[in-house]
Amino acid sequence: MISKNAKILIVDDDTDVLLAVKMLLKPEVKEVVTEKNPEKLMSILAKDKFDVILLDMNYKSALNTGNEGFFWLKKIMEKDKDAVVIMITAYGDVELAVRSLKEGATDFILKPWRNDKMLATIADAYQKSQSKSKKNGSVEVKESSPVTIKDNSGTFMDLIGESEVMMDVRKKIEKVAPTDANILILGENGTGKELIARALHKFSLRADKPFVSVDLGALTDTLFESELFGHKKGAYTDAKEDRVGRFEVASGGTLFLDEIGNISMPHQAKLLTALQNRQITRLGTNRPIDVDIRLICATNMPIYEMATQNKFRKDLIYRVNTVEIMLPPLRQRGNDIVVLAEHFAKIYAQKYNKAVPQFEEATLRKLKQYSWHGNVRELQHAVERAVIMAERSVLRPDDFNFTQFEATPEPMGQAEAMRLDEMEKNTIMRVIEKHQGNITKAARELGITRTALYRRLEKHDI
Structure with a gap:
């Protein structure tokens, strides 16, 4: 914030x-x-x-x-x-x-x-x-926040939580951030993978250099090489001018590749070559360019399972995960749900010029019992809606009406899985229709990213 x-x-x-x-x-x-x-x-x-x-x-x-x-x-x-x-x-x-x-x-x-x-x-x-x-000796206004990562540049204000699993994540960040080790961040959608990537950059020796984020899940096959490696004018039909790729832009700093589990096997091979050689070649040229990056990758895909099925290269996994950080889903973080809900309530009360609301005990129980498949992002949007719509200074259970894709995860048969897919498809269509085709608003209500929503649209042929 x-x-x-x-x-x-x-x-x-x-x-x-x-x-x-x-x-x-x-x-x-x-x-x-x-x-x-x-x-x-x-x-x-x-x-x-x-x-x-x-x-x-x-x-x-x-x-x-x-x-x-x-x-x-x-x-x-x-x-x-x-x-x-x-x-x-x-x-x-x-x-x-x-x-x-x-x-x-x-x-x-x-x-x-x-x-x-x-x-x-x-x-x-x-x-x-x-x-x-x-x-320079100026007075800095400090803001309160339940965060513990500190160094001489201050406090990282957005990593909130008191649970044991989050304490372990913080300790790992403190250890690996000052190094140039490649990091692989695993976790469900909405758990805060980019937040962790930015924390790693902020507390690294490259903090004053660029942090470049690339959503690989949003890149088409035709744009992959041009986006990452750049191209020379005339390299293909729409290449009307020279263009620098994200590797070059990030050189000296940190390159964050989000949704790395979504790229095809041929692109995995090209990415591996660039990482091994620390060199890239722009499309339309034969001249290799040296790059100096600190690599951080993230995915919500079962990347090791994909490797055993030959859907993801094992040698690429070895290259990107010198250190692995696993982010727990919100439903496994216990009282962090309460801490985060109160934090977001303060933020949105201030944003919308309202008194900071309190939570009824029944409301907190409801929040802790909910499965939060959209994780922290879904909680954030749920609290924002509640703060906007509430007519009282105390948030009650009926202030939180969830749009939920699925029940608490448990083993299911094929027929049940098909019913769940149909339920997800119907929910997506209903929410998109409600927002008159506005993908951004629909994704926000569903508690997922625009990219994730586009993938679901493609999955269900909507």
């Missing part, structure tokens, strides 16, 4: 972008300032100080160089060498974004962005801003 004390400046000549980002950030931070004319940037910075600056790469300004973002980035860094700047760039300008990191930017965001990725990037940048302030 981004701090409620944060002040954010957004500079972009596209008023739609300014409005979209302002609407996204307004409930999350103290102040959002927008400016469409970069010529006014230095006068704004002369009057006020911002925790994070979002800066577009290109403007239709008098400067008209095509790389105006570099000019204004340089001006910002000359004024304040500790400024935290996130560059906003179009999908095809990744190479420029990488150059901006070398010239002082903290991170970059690609258009079009996903809101959760945008918020996570800004949250990381804000933490870096606070770390710089602390080193």
Whole structure:
């Protein structure tokens, strides 16, 4: 989460972008300032100080160089060498974004962005801003949170839980984060695999370098190599310009490959070659490029079972899992359900300007007895809905109405499994119809990711 004390400046000549980002950030931070004319940037910075600056790469300004973002980035860094700047760039300008990191930017965001990725990037940048302030002797506002991972850069605020299994996860993170060991994170959807990946990066020796996340489950076969390794102009029909792949973008930092269990065997072979050689070759060229990455992978698939069935390469598993972190499902975390529910209730009460609600004992029992197949993500959305809709200061059991795909897992026969598939299909169709085809809203209500929902749509031929 981004701090409620944060002040954010957004500079972009596209008023739609300014409005979209302002609407996204307004409930999350103290102040959002927008400016469409970069010529006014230095006068704004002369009057006020911002925790994070979002800066577009290109403007239709008098400067008209095509790389105006570099000019204004340089001006910002000359004024304040500790400024935290996130560059906003179009999908095809990744190479420029990488150059901006070398010239002082903290991170970059690609258009079009996903809101959760945008918020996570800004949250990381804000933490870096606070770390710089602390080193320079500024007073840092600390926020309470039931978290124990600490080092000289502060506290990782989003890893919440008091259960024994989560304590074990924290200990493992503390041990392996400072190393360059490859990490494989296993766990069901919604257990927080990307959160763990970001924690590992934050407490690594590469923390000031890029953290690049790739959802492999969302890549088509035709995009796989281009997305990871890049391509040269003319390499294929739609390759209208040179493009840097995610391996190169992440070089020096951390590459997070989510949903690694979803890639095909031919792509597994190409990925293994790149990892073994620490080199990639862009499509359309024969020149290998050295890359220096710390690799973190994640999946919710039964990857070892897949290996015994020859659906996943054993040598690739050995390459990616120097250390393995297993995230428990929420239903196995005991009282963490209560801790997380109370945490989310505080967050959303503040976000929607409501009093922080209390939970009836019967409500807590209901939450602890529910199977939470969407895990922490499902709990978060359930609490948010309850806070919005509740008419009392105490949340009662009837404030939580769950959309549940399946009963508590237990052995089932083929006929029962078929009925369960039909139930899942009908539930998905009902929720999508309710939201008039809006996949984002449907996935949120179902407590799963958009990618997972698309996979289910394909599975059920919807």
